[in-house]
Amino acid sequence: MSDARNENSVEALFKPFTTGKLQVANRIVMAPMTRGFSPNGVPGEDVAAYYRRRAENGVGLIVTEGTVINHPAAAASPNWPHFHGEEALGGWSNVVKEVHEAGGKIIPQLWHVGLTRKPGDLPNLEASPIGPSGLNLSGEKITEPLTENEIGDVIAAYGQAAADAARIGFDGIELHGAHGYLIDQFFWDVTNQRSDRYGGDLAARTRFAVEVIQSCRRAVGPDFPIVLRFSQWKAGYYEAKLAESPQQLEQFLTPLADAGVDVFHCSTRRYWEPEFQDSDLNLAGWTKKLTGKPTITVGSVGLDNEFGSSRGYNAHPAALNSLIERLENGEFDLVAVGRAVLADPAWTAKIRGKRTDELLSFEPSSTQTLY
Numbered sequence: 356m357s358d359a360r361n362e363n364s365v366e367a368l369f370k371p372f373t374t375g376k377l378q379v380a381n382r383i384v385m386a387p388m389t390r391g392f393s394p395n396g397v398p399g400e401d402v403a404a405y406y407r408r409r410a411e412n413g414v415g416l417i418v419t420e421g422t423v424i425n426h427p428a429a430a431a432s433p434n435w436p437h438f439h440g441e442e443a444l445g446g447w448s449n450v451v452k453e454v455h456e457a458g459g460k461i462i463p464q465l466w467h468v469g470l471t472r473k474p475g476d477l478p479n480l481e482a483s484p485i486g487p488s489g490l491n492l493s494g495e496k497i498t499e500p501l502t503e504n505e506i507g508d509v510i511a512a513y514g515q516a517a518a519d520a521a522r523i524g525f526d527g528i529e530l531h532g533a534h535g536y537l538i539d540q541f542f543w544d545v546t547n548q549r550s551d552r553y554g555g556d557l558a559a560r561t562r563f564a565v566e567v568i569q570s571c572r573r574a575v576g577p578d579f580p581i582v583l584r585f586s587q588w589k590a591g592y593y594e595a596k597l598a599e600s601p602q603q604l605e606q607f608l609t610p611l612a613d614a615g616v617d618v619f620h621c622s623t624r625r626y627w628e629p630e631f632q633d634s635d636l637n638l639a640g641w642t643k644k645l646t647g648k649p650t651i652t653v654g655s656v657g658l659d660n661e662f663g664s665s666r667g668y669n670a671h672p673a674a675l676n677s678l679i680e681r682l683e684n685g686e687f688d689l690v691a692v693g694r695a696v697l698a699d700p701a702w703t704a705k706i707r708g709k710r711t712d713e714l715l716s717f718e719p720s721s722t723q724t725l726y
């Protein structure tokens with residue numbers, strides 16, 4: 356199949372995708388990106404118009420920026436959107452309306468930052484950060500470990516957020532289980548040293564996420580798509596690993612798939628990197644092979660530099676050739692695009708229309724504007 360492909364064809368990116376639960380017009384997903392444009396946690400008209408522009412320009416599925424569940428220590432900035440309270444949910448309902456009118460699909464990324472929050476961070480100055488063992492990503496003790504009752508409250512808050520997402524018309528949810536935030540703090544042995552049922556080996560450390568997924572599933576019923584985003588890397592710890600081998604990855608993924616994840620969003624910084632030795636498969640490729648579930652890949656699509664370095668970037672459409680070949684070969688099903696779509700709302704339309712000379716580059720300063 357790949358020998359016959361026309362090197363310049365982008366057709367594979369624009370074929371519809373369906374899981375049975377989720378129908379998407381094409382394979383392009385807007386990656387979740389925190390923007391900090393929601394004062395007091397409320398996404399306004401400007402945020403709705405920002406997402407609408409991506410849908411108008413052909414993004415198949417939008418994953419919103421991380422939006423925090425109803426827990427006092429879930430956020431670490433007063434400008435990150437809430438996913439609770441009448442005003443914030445009203446703002447999100449308007450975002451959904453705008454995106455749907457433009458023909459797009461949209462799911463919120465449900466987020467709790469765990470121990471990446473520092474004591475005294477806004478919006479709730481008094482709220483103490485929480486984490487499985489009270490340890491931050493460096494393994495330093497910051498607070499007391501969560502009690503089982505406290506864990507139960509957080510799990511219930513995820514379930515409530517999922518119920519609200521379905522009620523206000525979202526097309527599914529994504530659970531942010533990546534990058535060293537709360538769910539990932541349960542996955543990672545540096546931050547999870549518990550000796551109860553939420554700790555133990557890698558499979559046991561999925562227990563919290565499993566209960567979050569089950570709580571969301573109970574809240575939304577069997578037909579509402581649940582996406583789980585996970586990563587090996589953590590914010591500031593790019594070499595961190597949950598799984599060192601395909602066998603370990605399988606131990607990690609099996610309980611999560613069994614709990615009811617429909618799609619895995621496998622967060623890497625460079626999609627072309629093999630995840631393990633002796634195979635070219637990337638993390639999304641391995642995850643699809645091991646679970647049989649559809650996967651989303653991500654990481655420097657259309658860019659010439661990886662996430663986590665500080666210099667500017669040029670749009671680099673030639674790099675799409677290897678991505679498209681992997682997509683055609685079935686290594687993964689969907690492709691999330693972050694910075695390229697942040698800087699250029701028309702990225703998808705320009706790629707489809709071969710207007711690559713018109714692409715706008717991402718610069719670190721691009722994050723200061725809702726293009």
Ligand SMILES: Cc1cc2nc3c(=O)[nH]c(=O)nc-3n(C[C@H](O)[C@H](O)[C@H](O)COP(=O)(O)O)c2cc1C
Nearest residue numbers: 386387388389420421654655656662692693694722
């Ligand atoms: C400004 C910015 C904010 C981000 N915020 C989030 C977030 O809220 N949740 C998340 O899972 N990833 C977040 N990410 C990571 C992106 O979703 C994506 O995985 C990363 O940028 C790599 O994709 P890219 O190379 O196409 O940009 C963020 C990235 C950027 C640049």
